[in-house]
Amino acid sequence: MKKSVLFVIVLALFLFPVIAAQVNDTQINSGFACLNNKVGDCTALSINEQIFTSLANGKCTSLIAGSSNNGCWPSGSCDVKTTAQAVLALHNSGLSTSASESWLASKQITTPDINWYMQINTNTNSSCSVSYSGGSYPVGINADKTLNSNGAGSCLTLSPNNNWLSISSTCYGTQFTISCNQPFAITNLYQRQNFPTIYVSSSSSSASSGVKVTDSVNSSCFGSGSTCDYEATLWAALALDSLGRNIDSFLPYLTAEASDTLNQQFLPYSFLYSLTSSSDYLNTLLSQQKTVDTNNYWDQGSSSGPYYDTALALLSIQSQNPPGKSNALDWLMSTQDSDGCWNSGNILDTAFVLYSISGSTVQHTSSADCISAGDYCLSGVNCKQAGGTNLGYTCSNSLNVCCSKNIVVPSCSSQSGQICVSGQTCQGTPTSSNDATSGQTCCIGTCITPVLTASNCELASGLCQSSCNNGQQQTSDACALASEVCCKSQQGSSTLWIWILAVLIVLTLIGIVSRKKLGVLWFRVKSKFKKGGSRPQPSGYPRPPFPPRPPMTFQRRPMPQQPQRQKPSEINDVLKKLKEIGK
DSSP states (O other): OHHHHHHHHHHHHHHHHHHHHHHHHHHHHHHHHHHHHHHTTSTTSOHHHHHHHHHHHSTTHHHHHHTOSSSOSSTTSOOHHHHHHHHHHHHHTTOOOHHHHHHHHHTEEEOSSEEEEEEEEESSOEEEEEEETTEEEEEEEOTTSOEEOSOBTTTEEEOTTSSSEEEOGGGTTOOEEEEESSOEEEEEEEEETTOOOOEEEEEEEEEOTTOOEEEOOOOEEEEETTEEOHHHHHHHHHHHHHTTOOOTTTHHHHHHTTTOGGGGGGOHHHHHHHHHOOHHHHHHHHHTOEEETTEEEOOOSSTTOHHHHHHHHHHTTTTOOOTTHHHHHHHHHHTOOTTSOSTTTOHHHHHHHHHHHHOOOOOOTTSOBTTTTTOEEEOHHHHHHTTOOBOOOBOSSTTSEEESSOOOOOOTGGGTOEEEOTTOEEEEEEEOOTTOOTTOEEEEEEEEOOOOOOOHHHHTTOEEESSOOTTEEEESOOOSSTTOEEEEEOOHHHHHHHHHHHHHHHHHHHHHHTHHHHHHHHHHHHTTTOTTTTSOOOOSSOOOOOOOOOOOOOOOOOOOOOOOOOOHHHHHHHHHHHHHHHO
16 A cells, blocks of 8 residues: 555656646647637737737737738827837738838937947057048047047047047948057947946957058937837837847947836836847846745836736747746746636737747748758847848747857957956946856956945935835935935834834833832722722622631640760770671
């Protein structure tokens, strides 16, 4: 009997992973079945529900294509975000998106609040020349790396610290030609206006003395008039990158604005990780996962809700398994409705969750599988950095392109960077390298050891966070980072109860110490302070007096007599007799 029980337990342990996997597959299949039942023929769905349903199972795609208003959506009131999402759905189903790409290009504008700089580096003093628009201007490099120039035309001026050349926003896209009499390197830097952080562009070039190098900067976003729309730019960049289009001009704006408090609700680091595969963006994304009563999910406080935000976060790590992903999947599986849908049958949330955790069920019979063909599924940005071309084959993650080359992580020194050790921070752009060990970061910029000083918020017993959580209130105390706000716990009511409890304890102690005096005072109050009323009177029915008792007599108990001690001479006599007897 014991052997059979042990066998059943061992068999259960071996089969548990298989059973668990079948349960997950069953739940996913149940989710697709519920989605199919709810969407019907798609005619009753909104354009957003149609788009995410199309991404999940390919349905509604024909309706999306038919409702196009010259390549944009929704018909009659087109916007960039909806159009970009429709482009993802159409591309996922293998349909043409050329008209939509043209419409998106018409909504591209120059970013108004990003400052660009050109950095020229040489090892020694040198003389350089910068040419553009038919003019040539001399620029000197000093031993301390600062620049000197009497003027470099209308496009270039010395930055306030003389370390770089500031590029006028009217000259974005202008081609500059640089040459020096010493080996040199050109790096482009950018900065959000009125913010201290300096970012280093991924593009850089170097050359020997006398060799000419061309350089230009582009900084774009999507919006209307002169106003950028951050969320729209995130989705548009993601859609264009999935088509293999060049999105380099959008990355500076998306990177510099990602830490803005208002932009945190859009979960920008999920998009940035999808576009660049930078581990720093992944780590930031994972750190934003919330844990509430052992439940793990993403919720940035927007109107979209936790199901949408969790699906958006999982979309960027669809083909990977970083820490925290399994916990989020467990939460989704545990909160699935009994009919298979999520969020009380919400069609958009259900479709987005299914698309993010299992991919699309759309079959592309006319296109070869990228991995089976021996090629590499990468983001469009990474494929360009690897020097590969988009082969057009199918990837399991529809956001990736099939690239002819795999990206190779270079060393930090080859990227003109330096490795920051534990305790240092990167003043510049952190990037991946193959020679940075655990706890180290390759920095394209300068490694600094921060001086830890408490902010006004911390001095006021507050916490600096990107946003305040439930049970916290935002205060006006300043944080060290401009992108963070000061949050304090709402403890007004609990503090009041603490004071009330303390007062009750004090009163109780006073009552214990002075209970006799209080008893006398109480009886005097009851007797209305009459004479003779201070002594408490017996309560209840009167009792008859007890009869007198005879006086009690006590007899003294005789003390026990102590045994008399023998004298030493008598003891000696006894011992002497005992010796004689023993002979």
